[in-house]
Amino acid sequence: MWTRLHTKQTFLSAAAIILAVALFFAINILADVLLKGVRIDLTEDRLYTVTDATRSVLSAIDEPIRLRLYRSRELAEAGPYFAGHIQRVDEMLDTYARLAGGLLVVERYDPRPFSPEEDLAVSDGARGLNVRADGTLAYLALSGSNSTDDRRTIPFLAPDRADFLEYDLTRMIYDLAHPDKPVVAVLGDLPLFGDPMTGRGPWLVMEAMEQFFAVRQIESAAAGIGDDVDVLMLAQPGSLNESELYAIDQFALGGGRVLAFVDPLPEVLELMRTRQPAGDAVAVMAPLLAAWGVEIPAGRVVGDRDAAMRVRARHEDRPVVTDYLPWLELGPDNVAADVPATADLRVLVMKSAGSIRAAEGATTTLEPLIRTGPQAAELDAERLRFLPDPVRLLREFQPGNEPLVLAARISGAAQSAFPEGPPDGVGGDEDDPSGAAGHRSAAASGIEVILVADADILVDDNFVQASAVGGQRFIVPTANNADFAINALEQLRGGEMLAGLRGRGITQRRFDVLEETRRRAEDAYRASEQALLANIEETRRRISELQREELEGGALLTPEQQQAIEDSRQNLLQLRQELRDVQYALRRDVERLEQRVTTLNTWAVPALIAGTALVVAVVRRTRAARSRRDAPTS
Known part of the structure; x- marks a missing residue:
């Protein structure tokens, strides 16, 4: 009886396994046919979900747009x-075509070597990737055109930029749907358009701006800003004269929008040895800032204990890794979540930024866009100019326990910085030589300014890194600095349609638990370290005094003095050993936590699977034993 029951159970188990395998394959085949392109997006930033910004762009297309996708087998x-990336590109373009309601046509080509399709791809600006030893080129490029023959091309859709795929595609379609670009005029000391003296080309933020705006460089604003300028961008304007200040003043009061980067310590200009010393932008802009109801303290930069970046430095003639308070890595908690310019930003890097505060009696409204955490305070900029000591800055830092504003939107009623009228040297026309008749003493409908107390936010190295695929160089963002600049320009102009896309794909995030553990360890051991360093310095001084007495007196040291020197040297060796122990203890807590995290990541899933299998085995064994007990005996 038991044998027949066991045989029946074995047969049923085998049949169940066969049916399960068949059902598995059937479900997969049906899903591949019926659910093609359907995904469950579990990424934190919803990287595989089409955003509302993209839907808005696609629904606003009013003329046919034709896309050519070149993808080599x-x-x-x-x-x-590459195969997975190509599939994702295909599926996303299908989604775009569906959402565009027939106004977006996608054509696909396989540009085989020496084929007409390859000639078409090359003529559209596609770049091939060398995939074989014989020099065969393969393509994955996208070209688009509108009804007026405007053309945009992504030469190579690199997998390295997979997290930015939606942004790249939507930006291309937006450019084709809006061929007329708003005008942005740029004025200031930053060499954003390139520096002939160093041979450096245009900055990456400028290249990004030119994709959305007609960017114009202004050498001098003395003759005015220009009636066709939509937004004026001031990039560390430290060399403006009074006539130029007046032109900016009148532009803002007349309804012109201004994006100003005014930095009390522009590190990028400090490092450019070949350039003439830059002017003090904070001092130069002070009259305009006062008229706009704000101020930036001169010679003061912001340090933040929570957002400080880790750097390698030297302290007491030894290498250290420590926090550098003026270099800030800011996250979503530091930006305004309900403003288009900053809502979707993930990481911002700012260096030696100033703080912005409302002036006494201001009639304008100051709306913070970027701010520090509460563990922040102002530092003397002079301490940072020449070989700053990060450890000493950290040791002497006294946080003010309240956030400081690093960037802000300024709006509302404002008066002219030139209440007496145009300054000398600013003329009008024949009927009004002084220009007084056209002078604006106040804003007719309020001013609109975004002020950023940092210029280094625009520097390439602070927000991108370069990577290479198949000999081609690609730029991969590591922070949202350029996104912020473009978002701010678009918000000022009134077109924030693409703001919801920027910021996605930035994966660099701080490990909060590790950072907090490291900070507690540093705070706990810093006092012990400094006490030991003081004892070491005192011992060195005592030895030097005894040796100097010997040289100045011309007599040999007494046995007691020689013993004192020897004791001091032994004490010095012991203090150095204690210092090494303290420095080791400084890292021990962080290393232990890192080991626990690594162990958890390595063994948690295998342990869970093994535990589940063990429970299943015990349950099955228990059930089998119960079945044998309950089975009738023959």
């Missing part, structure tokens, strides 16, 4: 790294 066969 050889690239898809090169491995899953």
Whole structure:
């Protein structure tokens, strides 16, 4: 009886396994046919979900747009790294075409070597990737055109930029749907358009701006800003004369929008040895800032204990890794979540930024866009100019326990910085030589200014890193600095349609638990370290005094003095050993936490699976034993 029951159970188990395998394959085949392109997006930033910003762009298309996707079979066969990326591009373009309601046409080509399709791809600006030893080129490029023959091309859709795929595609379609770009005029000391003296080309933020705006460089604003300028961007304006200040004043009062980067310590200009010393932008802009109801303290920069970046430095003639208070890595908690310019930003890097505060009696409204955490305070900029000591800055830092504003929107009623009229040298026309008749003494409908107390936020190295694929160089963002600049320009102009896309894909995040543990360890051991360093310095001084007495007196040291020197040297060796112990203890808590995290990541899933399997085995064994007990005996 038991044998027949066991045989029946074995047969049923085998049949169940066969049916389960067949059902598994059937479900997968049906899903591949019926649910093609359907995904569950579990990423934190919803990188695989089409955003509302993209839907708005696609629904606003009013003329047909034609896209050509060049995808080589050889690239898809090169491995899953490229095959998966190509599939995602295909699926996203299908989604775009569906959402555009027939106004977006996607054509697909396989540009085989020496084929007409390859000639078409090259003429559209596609760049091939060398995938074989014989020099065969493979393509993954996208070209688009509108009804007026405006053309945009992404030469190579690199997998390295997979997290930014939606942004790249939507930006291209937006450019084709809006070929007329608003005008942005740029004035200031930052060499954003390139520096002939150093041979450096345009900054990356400028290249990004030119994708959305007609960017114009202004050498001098003395003759006015220009009636066709939508937004004026001031990039560390430290060399303006009074006539130029007046032109900016009148532009803002007349309804012109201003984005100003005014930095009390522009590190990028400090490092440019070949350039003439830059002017003090804070001092130069002080009259305008006062008229706009704000101020930036001169010679003061912001340090933040919570947002400080880790740097390598030297302290007491030894290498250290420590927090550098003026270099800030800011996250979502530091930006305004309900403002288009900052709502979707993930990481911002600012260096030696100033603080912005409302002036006494201001009639304007100051709306913070970027701010520090509460563990922040102002530092003397002079301490940072020449070989700053990060450890000493950290040791002497006294946080003010309240956030400081680093960037702000300024709006509302404002008066002219020139209440007496145009300054000398600013003329009008023949009927009004002094220009007084056209002078604006106040804003007719309020001013609109975004003020940023940092210029280094625009520097390439602070927000991108370069990578290479197949010999081609690609720029991958590591922070949202350029996104912020473009968002701010678009908000000032009134077009924030793409703001919801920028900021996605930035994956650099701080490990909060590790950072807090490291900070507690540093605070706990810093006092012991400084006490030991003081004892070491005192011992060195005592030895030097005894040796100097010997040289100045011309007599040999007594045995007691020689013993004192020897004791001091032994004490010095012991103090150095204690210092090394303290420095080791400084890192021990962080290393232990890192080891626990690594162990958890390595063994948690295998342990969970093994534990589940053990429970299942015990349950099955228990049930089998119960079945044997309950089975009737023959």
